[in-house]
Amino acid sequence: MLIENAVEKAIDECIAEGILVNFLMKHRAEVQEMSIFEYNEELHLQNVRQDAIEETNAKAAVIIAEKDAIIAEKDSAIAERDSTIADQNSAIAEKDAELAKYKSKYGPL
Numbered sequence: 001m002l003i004e005n006a007v008e009k010a011i012d013e014c015i016a017e018g019i020l021v022n023f024l025m026k027h028r029a030e031v032q033e034m035s036i037f038e039y040n041e042e043l044h045l046q047n048v049r050q051d052a053i054e055e056t057n058a059k060a061a062v063i064i065a066e067k068d069a070i071i072a073e074k075d076s077a078i079a080e081r082d083s084t085i086a087d088q089n090s091a092i093a094e095k096d097a098e099l100a101k102y103k104s105k106y107g108p109l
Contacts, residue, residue, distance in 0.1 A: 007035040 011031060015024050024031060103109065 003036055004032075007032050010035075 011024055011028060015021050
């Protein structure tokens, strides 16, 4: 069925079923023209795809931000642990130095 015939049939069915009767009777030619010449399925589908891409990108951005926050928290915990280990290594080195002094002063244990 040609688009012109399909649009004409759809308008007739709407009027017969009482759907937008006054509007369609008054603006029938404009509705037909818009339906036939202005609707572009390819453009419509392109817009739908673009909307889906934008929605997906927005969701991905949220996930990336959440992931980055987790990584920052992990990095902070690692830095804190490394600082604690460095402090403990320093304390061990101090004790080793004390023992070395003791051994040099009093001999082997």
